[in-house]
Structure formats: C-alpha cells, structure tokens
Amino acid sequence: xxxxxxxxxxxxxxxxxxxxxxxxxxxxxxxxxxxxxxxxxxxxxxxxxxxxxxxxxxxxxxxxxxxxxxxxxxxxxxxxxxxxxxxxxxxxxxxxxxxxxxxxxxxxxxxxxxxxxxxxxxxxxxxxxxxxxxxxxxxxxxxxxxxxxxxxxxxxxxxxxxxxxxxxxxxxxxxxxxxxxxxxxxxxxxxxxxxxxxxxxxxxxxxxxxxxxxxxxxxxxxxxxxxxxx
Numbered sequence: 258x259x260x261x262x263x264x265x266x267x268x269x270x271x272x273x274x275x276x277x278x279x280x281x282x283x284x285x286x287x288x289x290x291x292x293x294x295x296x297x298x299x300x301x302x303x304x305x306x307x308x309x310x311x312x313x314x315x316x317x318x319x320x321x322x323x324x325x326x327x328x329x330x331x332x333x334x335x336x337x338x339x340x341x342x343x344x345x346x347x348x349x350x351x352x353x354x355x356x357x358x359x360x361x362x363x364x365x366x367x368x369x370x371x372x373x374x375x376x377x378x379x380x381x382x383x384x385x386x387x388x389x390x391x392x393x394x395x396x397x398x399x400x401x402x403x404x405x406x407x408x409x410x411x412x413x414x415x416x417x418x419x420x421x422x423x424x425x426x427x428x429x430x431x432x433x434x435x436x437x438x439x440x441x442x443x444x445x446x447x448x449x450x451x452x453x454x455x456x457x458x459x460x461x462x463x464x465x466x467x468x469x470x471x472x473x474x475x476x477x478x479x480x481x482x483x484x485x486x487x
Contacts, residue, residue: 300466301454303355307443309389311354312347318484320352320477321463323359323451326376326411328459330472332400338474345478352464352481356396358444359451359459362406372411374444379416381440382431383423394423 303321320342324331339354346352358381360373376399384392398419404410413435420431434440454463462469464480465487 301463301468302466303357303450303454303463305355308355308357309384309392311343311356311389311393313350313353316347316350316353318346318352318481319465320346320354320481321357321466322354322472323357323447323456323459323461325358325360325362325373325459326380326396326399326403327360327362327373327406329403329406331460332403334460334472335397335400338472338477341474342477346481351485356392357450358447359456359461360444360448361459363409366407368407368409370409370412372409374441375413375416375435376411377444377447378438378440379411379413379420379431379435381443382434383420383426385434385440386427386430387423387425391423391426395420398422 305319305321322334324334342352342354347354358377360371360377363371363373379399380392380395383395387394399411399416402410402415402419416435417428417432420426421428451461454468456468460472462472462477462480464477465484467480467484469476469480
C-alpha cells in the first residue's frame with residue numbers, strides 16, 4: 258500500500274493541488290457554457306451517419322446526447338434517467354437515441370493523460386467491432402467505474418480491463434484499436450459537431466435538433482411527446 262509521506266506542509270500542498278484542479282474544471286465548464294445559450298432555440302442538423310443508435314433506427318423522433326465519461330451528471334443521466342427513457346420511448350419505437358462524445362474535462366483539468374478522450378475512443382473501438390450494442394454495453398461499464406473528475410482513472414490499461422466484460426469483443430483487436438488511437442478521428446468528429454451546435458456542457462440533450470434546458474427523464478419525455486405530434 259502506498260501511503261502519503263511527509264509533514265503538514267506536504268498535506269497543504271496536496272490540498273492546494275486538489276483545489277486548483279477542481280477550480281480549473283469549474284472554469285472550463287463555465288467558459289464552455291458561457292459560449293452557449295442552448296442553441297438559441299434553433300434547430301440543429303446533425304450528421305448521424307455511422308453513429309451508434311439505441312432503439313429502433315427508423316423511430317420518428319431522434320434524441321442526440323453529448324457526454325463526457327468523466328462527467329458526474331452524465332453518469333446520473335445514464336443510470337437514473339436513461340432507463341426510464343428507454344422503457345417509455347426507445348423500447349416502444351417512439352424515439353431513437355444517438356450518443357455522441359464531447360470529451361473536454363480531462364483537458365480542462367490539465368491532467369497528465371487525456372482520459373476523457375481515451376474513454377470516448379474506447380467506446381468507439383467497441384462500436385467498430387460490435388455495433389451499437391457493444392458501444393452501449395461498454396458505455397454502461399465505464400460510467401459504473403467512473404472516478405473523480407480531477408484524477409486520471411480511464412487510462413488505456415484500465416479501459417482494456419473494463420472491455421473484458423463486454424461479451425463478444427475480440428480483446429486483442431480492441432487493444433490494438435485503443436493503443437493506436439484508431440477511433441480518434443471519430444471522437445474529434447463528434448466534438449466538432451458539439452462545438453458547431455454550441456453545446457455548453459455535458460450532458461446536453463437535443464430532441465429533433467432542439468436543445469433541452471435539462472436532461473431529466475420528465476423533460477426529455479415531454480420533448481419527445483411534443484416532437485411526436487409535429
């Protein structure tokens with residue numbers, strides 16, 4: 258077991274370092290949100306070709322969600338709200354959900370490794386092999402294993418360990434994909450779409466191209482119902 262060594266001065270340095278990392282994240286989120294007013298109420302047209310889809314591909318309403326795997330609110334959306342949205346709208350064919358990556362937290366915190374991008378690349382590697390089902394499966398696993406925003410926890414080695422829990426993945430192929438950054442371009446393309454849409458943080462939810470003010474199940478559900486009537 259590794260223990261902290263030193264006196265009170267070392268402890269003070271550690272506390273200050275942690276506070277600085279948290280402040281950098283907060284400032285970055287504020288800066289990103291400051292450039293956005295949730296799309297000005299305008300409809301955004303996303304390029305969804307080649308993206309993972311949860312639900313039926315021909316569902317009449319499209320929900321686009323931008324997430325960062327280091328984002329606690331994204332974890333909340335995935336674990337608290339998405340199951341209800343799945344049951345009421347995705348599984349019934351009323352809507353389809355397209356998850357997209359907007360990894361910015363690791364860079365904002367100036368971490369030594371950009372594990373926000375590593376996690377996004379990992380799910381894209383799973384998608385290359387196993388389609389939407391594998392993407393979804395690994396996403397759930399990574400969110401369940403989520404660590405602090407201010408620490409590197411989604412290292413490539415850790416992501417390989419997590420991927421072993423996805424049934425049907427060729428682990429050697431997955432490792433090669435992740436090590437060689439083979440899906441980096443796909444992640445960058447998602448990020449570019451997020452920035453063009455003035456996404457102001459994560460998670461950000463769009464229903465038929467309209468950004469929502471909240472990501473809770475009730476708000477998303479009302480937007481889907483309204484879009485269904487148009």
